[in-house]
Amino acid sequence: xxxxxxxxxxxxxxxxxxxxxxxxxxxxxxxxxxxxxxxxxxxxxxxxxxxxxxxxxxxxxxxxxxxxxxxxxxxxxxxxxxxxxxxxxxxxxxxxxxxxxxxxxxxxxxxxxxxxxxxxxxxxxxxxxxxxxxxxxxxxxxxxxxxxxxxxxxxxxxxxxxxxxxxxxxxxxxxxxxxxxxxxxxxxxxxxxxxxxxxxxxxxxxxxxxxxxxxxxxxxxxxxxxxxx
Amino acid sequence: xxxxxxxxxxxxxxxxxxxxxxxxxxxxxxxxxxxxxxxxxxxxxxxxxxxxxxxxxxxxxxxxxxxxxxxxxxxxxxxxxxxxxxxxxxxxxxxxxxxxxxxxxxxxxxxxxxxxxxxxxxxxxxxxxxxxxxxxxxxxxxxxxxxxxxxxxxxxxxxxxxxxxxxxxxxxxxxxxxxxxxxxxxxxxxxxxxxxxxxxxxxxxxxxxxxxxxxxxxxxxxxxxxxxxxxxxxxxxxxxxxxxxxxxx
Numbered sequence: 001x002x003x004x005x006x007x008x009x010x011x012x013x014x015x016x017x018x019x020x021x022x023x024x025x026x027x028x029x030x031x032x033x034x035x036x037x038x039x040x041x042x043x044x045x046x047x048x049x050x051x052x053x054x055x056x057x058x059x060x061x062x063x064x065x066x067x068x069x070x071x072x073x074x075x076x077x078x079x080x081x082x083x084x085x086x087x088x089x090x091x092x093x094x095x096x097x098x099x100x101x102x103x104x105x106x107x108x109x110x111x112x113x114x115x116x117x118x119x120x121x122x123x124x125x126x127x128x129x130x131x132x133x134x135x136x137x138x139x140x141x142x143x144x145x146x147x148x149x150x151x152x153x154x155x156x157x158x159x160x161x162x163x164x165x166x167x168x169x170x171x172x173x174x175x176x177x178x179x180x181x182x183x184x185x186x187x188x189x190x191x192x193x194x195x196x197x198x199x200x201x202x203x204x205x206x207x208x209x210x211x212x213x214x215x216x217x218x219x220x221x222x223x224x225x226x227x228x229x
Numbered sequence: 230x231x232x233x234x235x236x237x238x239x240x241x242x243x244x245x246x247x248x249x250x251x252x253x254x255x256x257x258x259x260x261x262x263x264x265x266x267x268x269x270x271x272x273x274x275x276x277x278x279x280x281x282x283x284x285x286x287x288x289x290x291x292x293x294x295x296x297x298x299x300x301x302x303x304x305x306x307x308x309x310x311x312x313x314x315x316x317x318x319x320x321x322x323x324x325x326x327x328x329x330x331x332x333x334x335x336x337x338x339x340x341x342x343x344x345x346x347x348x349x350x351x352x353x354x355x356x357x358x359x360x361x362x363x364x365x366x367x368x369x370x371x372x373x374x375x376x377x378x379x380x381x382x383x384x385x386x387x388x389x390x391x392x393x394x395x396x397x398x399x400x401x402x403x404x405x406x407x408x409x410x411x412x413x414x415x416x417x418x419x420x421x422x423x424x425x426x427x428x429x430x431x432x433x434x435x436x437x438x439x440x441x442x443x444x445x446x447x448x449x450x451x452x453x454x455x456x457x458x459x460x461x462x463x464x465x466x467x468x469x470x471x472x473x474x475x476x477x478x
Contacts, residue, residue, distance in 0.1 A: 001284065002282040002285055003280070003282055005283065005286050007272065009256075010254075010273070011241070011246075012258055013246040013247060014246060015244045015245065015246040015253075015255065016242075016244065016245045016246070017242050017243065017244045023257050023258075024257065024258040024259070025244070025246070025255050025257055025258060026256055026257075026258050026261055026273065027244060027246065027253040027254065027255030027256075028252055028253060028254050028255070029252070029253055030241055030251070030252040030253055030254050030277070031252075032254075033241070033254045033277060033278075034277065035456045037277060037278050041281060042278065042280065042283050043254075043275060043278070044236070044272040044273060044274055044275075044283060045239065045254055045272065045273035045275065046273075046284075047256075047258070047261040047272075047273065047409045049261075049270065049271070051265070052231070053268075054231045054232055054270065055234065055270045055272065057231060058234055067260055120415055132477055138335075142248055143248065143249075144256075175473070190370065196365060
């Protein structure tokens with residue numbers, strides 16, 4: 001029995017463990033792997049590589065994971081003081097996102113991953129939300145998730161998946177200013193974009209919050225189901 | 230033209246990065262770079278999930294370095310100096326058996342070579358200093374013995390068996406880096422085709438009856454000599470018929 005193969009994009013950071021100190025490491029919080037496994041998929045991690053997107057030919061679904069900021073040059077803006085980029089990830093993940101959209105590969109974007117989807121679809125980002133909304137409830141403090149009540153577009157995929165549940169956990173300082181070709185289907189109370197979809201494709205969903213932390217079966221299950229189809 | 234997809238076994242490990250301290254699926258980038266530099270496309274196989282269905286999607290697999298293999302897998306008692314990674318043992322032994330059964334091209338690096346021996350019915354020396362009386366195959370704790378500027382650590386010669394597959398690939402001898410305290414005792418169904426000349430520690434395993442099954446005790450991914458990764462990528466491409474068709478004469 002072969003489970004659907006779900007690729008998860010990764011961070012590259014200097015990491016320390018055991019005897020190793022600040023070794024360049026490809027990594028992803030294990031919560032993503034567990035969320036895919038619990039939803040019935042087989043996770044593999046996709047370290048950044050800008051050569052081509054042919055790895056997607058062997059994938060049944062894609063998770064664009066969280067992480068640092070997208071380089072503003074990717075949406076025609078100049079970096080602001082608090083923008084913290086990883087060009088190596090952008091060079092790998094924007095082509096993956098575009099290829100997933102072009103080939104109808106099921107894709108779930110999480111946090112940075114939702115922002116990557118927006119930029120891949122021709123959109124752009126707010127570089128520092130507190131400058132726009134006047135508060136820091138979307139990232140209250142280092143390592144602390146902000147709890148938010150979201151509003152979802154009636155009849156959207158995310159509204160259907162979340163049911164009566166409105167509570168989401170956020171940790172970000174950038175946000176989607178323009179979703180490009182994608183539809184905005186969720187907002188926080190302050191109007192910040194919380195969910196993106198493409199209703200014209202089999203499964204394209206981006207969420208600004210972190211469903212992997214609770215191993216949310218609703219969202220990861222929907223991805224795996226779409227990947228099995 | 231698709232590149233061969235090369236799976237790399239990975240850690241599920243508590244790591245520190247930036248301000249974070251969390252459980253991550255992870256692997257040093259040196260392995261990823263070695264695969265990409267030799268024409269493959271790397272994906273990481275996390276160990277939490279002991280299924281082997283992922284092998285159906287791969288063209289080749291690298292069993293990477295890491296912690297010690299638990300001695301109970303070859304029927305011995307655990308040595309006090311052993312630091313085992315049970316989660317990786319369980320998942321990687323399943324993957325190794327399944328990869329051997331499918332004759333998937335296999336490269337074993339350090340722990341990965343030891344895993345080949347154990348999966349092939351062999352056994353390991355659990356703490357080399359007990360056997361050979363010195364610790365030169367491993368550097369001092371807390372250092373990075375494999376970094377480019379640490380050339381004094383653990384380097385030694387390897388002599389290669391004439392007429393072996395390793396000999397065709399690597400020649401009669403080479404100098405390697407080294408960071409391990411366990412080593413292959415009985416190679417099981419594999420053949421030892423390279424040794425450290427000073428102490429006869431096994432440095433290369435192979436099985437010439439297979440499409441490609443090669444294990445090395447050193448860390449080629451931390452060097453400029455990526456011949457074993459090139460050979461894996463070529464074998465993976467050939468097995469999956471990814472090589473460019475020859476032009477008609």
